[in-house]
Amino acid sequence: MKLQYLIIMLASTFLLGNTRSAAQLTNTLPKNEFGLTIIDNGIDFGASTAQDSLKQMVAIDNYIxxxxxxxxxxxxxxFTHQKLYSKPKAxxxxxxxxxxxxxxxxxxxxxxxxxxxxxYRPYSVTKTMWQIVPDDRYAANPAKGSGHNRGIAVDLTLYDLQTGLPLPMPTAFxxxxxxxxxxxxxxxxxVLTNRQLLRTAMExxxxxxxxxxxxxxxxPNATYFELLDIDFKQMKRLAK
Ligand SMILES: [Zn+2]
Incomplete structure (x- = not known):
């Protein structure tokens, strides 16, 4: 009985410790002009990914x-007619x-x-897009941030593995x-079949x-993943 009690005590201390550090991280990070917490450096990013390995960023061409x-x-x-990325990677x-x-x-x-x-799209690029086209029909409002800034949104289409050509879809990107x-x-x-196939595969x-x-x-659980403003050059070092 005593040993079991000790194990429970140790387990709850460990769990409580982790919960505290998660809350501490969010509370100590500064908020930007929109009241959003943005992770913009490797130390805070490392603290965040240490809490949950599913928060790690990965170069998906290593995976797929x-x-x-x-x-x-x-x-x-x-749509902005400006070059927004330098040496991007997915x-x-x-x-x-x-x-x-x-x-x-x-x-x-x-x-x-x-x-x-x-x-993934660095948060500062979302701000730049908004400065050029401040219309939420076309660009994400930096007051909210984008799923792309959180590393959980992706823009994609399908291509034929034999020909290398993209499949016909309703419009261009x-x-x-x-x-x-x-x-x-x-x-x-x-086109309807292609759009539906992509949707079925993703959903x-x-x-x-x-x-x-x-x-x-x-x-769907986007806000669990913090907004990030780490450029592609630094992300190359931080990603797994
Ligand atoms: Zn998108």
Whole structure:
């Protein structure tokens, strides 16, 4: 009995200790002009990931074979007409990367691969996008931040593994017309099938769809993952 009691005491001290450090981290970090807590350095990021390994950031091309990328934000061919990224890489939290790996496996046996337009996006880029286009129909409001800043949102499409070509979808990426909405049905049957296949593949692994952007998917428990403002150069060192 005594030993059992001791074990319970030790276990609760350990658990309580962890809970305290989690709360301490959130409370000690400064808040920005919108009252948001942003992790912008390796030390705070390390403290956060130490609490839960699913918060680790991973380069998803290490995880997913045949992953293709097309970082339009690293070019001027995006809705802001400015180059927003330097040397980007597709990073996601481990929780999202694991789910996306299962998506990739489901698609691979159907002869398809994943083409990423955007994954993790540093918070300061969200601020820049908003300065250029301050309209929440097109850009995430920095007063809230984006799932991309939390490393749990991904913009993607499908491509044919044999030809390497993207599958026909309702619109190009970042087309902010009604045609990009999931409920837009006046489309070719092949396009409807492709959009639905991507949605099915993502939803069965726990991702949620966004009504207005067929390419955007996110994990539902977004706020559990802190907003990050760590650039790609530093993320390369911090990611697993
Ligand atoms: Zn997105």
């Amino acid at each position: 074979v045949h992953l293709a990328t097309d970082f339009v934000y690293a070019t001027t061919k995006n 990073y996601l939290r481990l929780a999202a990367a694991k789910a996306l790996l299962a998506v990739a496996n489901y698609l691979e046996i159907r002869g398809l691969g994943i083409l990423i337009y955007d994954a 970042d087309d902010f017309t009604e045609k990009a909405h999931h409920n837009y049905m006046q489309l070719d049957s092949v 069965q692994q726990g991702f949620k769809a966004l009504d207005t952007e067929w390419w955007h998917y996110y994990l």
